[in-house]
Amino acid sequence: MRILISGGTGMIGRPLVTRLQESGHQLWILTRKIGARHNLKNIQMVHWDGSRLGEWSEYVNQVDAIINLAGENIGAKRWSDKRKKQIIESRVNAGEILTEAIKQARKRPRVFVQASAIGFYGVNRHENLTEASASGDDFLADICIKWEESSNGLESLGIRRVVIRTGVVLSKNEGALNRMLIPFKLFVGGPIGGGRQMISWIHPFDEIAAIQYMLENDELAGVFNLTAPEPISNADLGRYLARITHRPYWLPVPAFALRILLGEMCTLVLDGQNVTSLRLVDAGFQFKYGKIEDALKNLLA
Known part of the structure; x- marks a missing residue:
């Protein structure tokens, strides 16, 4: 399969590109920085600005x-x-200009995979959230709603569109897990806020495998939550981290301190979501790291 990827040098993009290349696919990456070192071998980089049509459109x-x-x-x-x-425009502009390029194309792709996130559902909802659940009304939900809408209309062109609402990706070297580990490395690990907020997480291996699974399965279309089958509370995740890293678990991080430090962005750590991956499981996808303990042991070994 010949595949064009935007965001192919990010935390999810890099390992996805590597896996797809190893599977025999031919790839091109749209990037703003052609000269940057992305540690991706034998991949053609194509310049774009993420907001306007250009020579890249020919691909x-x-x-x-x-x-x-x-x-x-x-x-x-x-x-x-x-x-x-910036957060909203970087997502909306990319989706809209890719959609416009497809509309103008002489030959259109068969499938379009659109990134999104479980922020779509809003935060602090205690019910189990599925792909059929309504959207939230906070900033994270607003981002995701506009993000998904940026490529609306492709289905009417006969293109299979898959929307992936990704949970908290537990990457060892960057992202949420890397930040969670800092207090444990300093021997001051503990629950964040009340510790009851649910974390709908996914191991990077399963994230990448799920994207490839949906890309290659012509029968799959629509919205899919990319989260492990069993969400976990912040407090329980902290206890697992303490056990695996052989560090104490004793010092709570008060919510007010994070609100002062992070401002509105504190919602990323203080507020939770209980999201399930029902459609993905029903579609036959099998998680390699469906249990948090197995995932953390693999990531932190």
């Missing part, structure tokens, strides 16, 4: 699939009004 005519993972890192900086605008 749309040549591919069987497009995977759109583009978007500013939501947890990289404090959420000022300017930063919020």
Whole structure:
């Protein structure tokens, strides 16, 4: 399969590109920084700015699939009004311009994979959330709603569109898990806030495998939650981290301190979601790391 990927140099994009390449697919990556070192071998980088048509659009005519993972890192900086605008526009602009390029293409791809996140459902909802659950009304939900809408209409062109609502990806070297480990390394690990907030997580291996599974399965379309079958509370996750890292678990991090430190962005750690991957499991996907203890042992070994 010939595949064009935006966001192919990010935390999910890099290992996804490697796996797809090893599986025999031919890939092109849309990137703003052609000269940057991305540690991706034998992959052609194609320049784009993520918001306008250009020479890159010609590649749309040549591919069987497009995977759109583009978007500013939501947890990289404090959420000022300017930063919020960047987070939303980086996602919406990429989806809209890819959609426009497809509409104008002489030959269109068969499948389009659209990134999103479980933030779609809003936070602090205590019920089990499935793909059929309604959207939330906070900033995270607003991001995801607009993100998904950016590629609306592709189905009417006969293109199979898959929307992946990703949970908390437990990457060892970057992202949420890396930050969670810091207090444990300093021997001051403990629950964050009340510790009762649910974390709907996924191991990077399963995230990448699930994307490939949906990409290659012509019968799958629509929205899929990419989360492990069993969400876990922040407190229980902390206890597992303490056990596996052989560190104490004793010092709670008060919610007010995080609100002062992070501002509105504190919702990423203080608020929870209980999301299930019902459609993915029903579609026949099998998780390699469906248990949190197995996932952490693999990541932290």
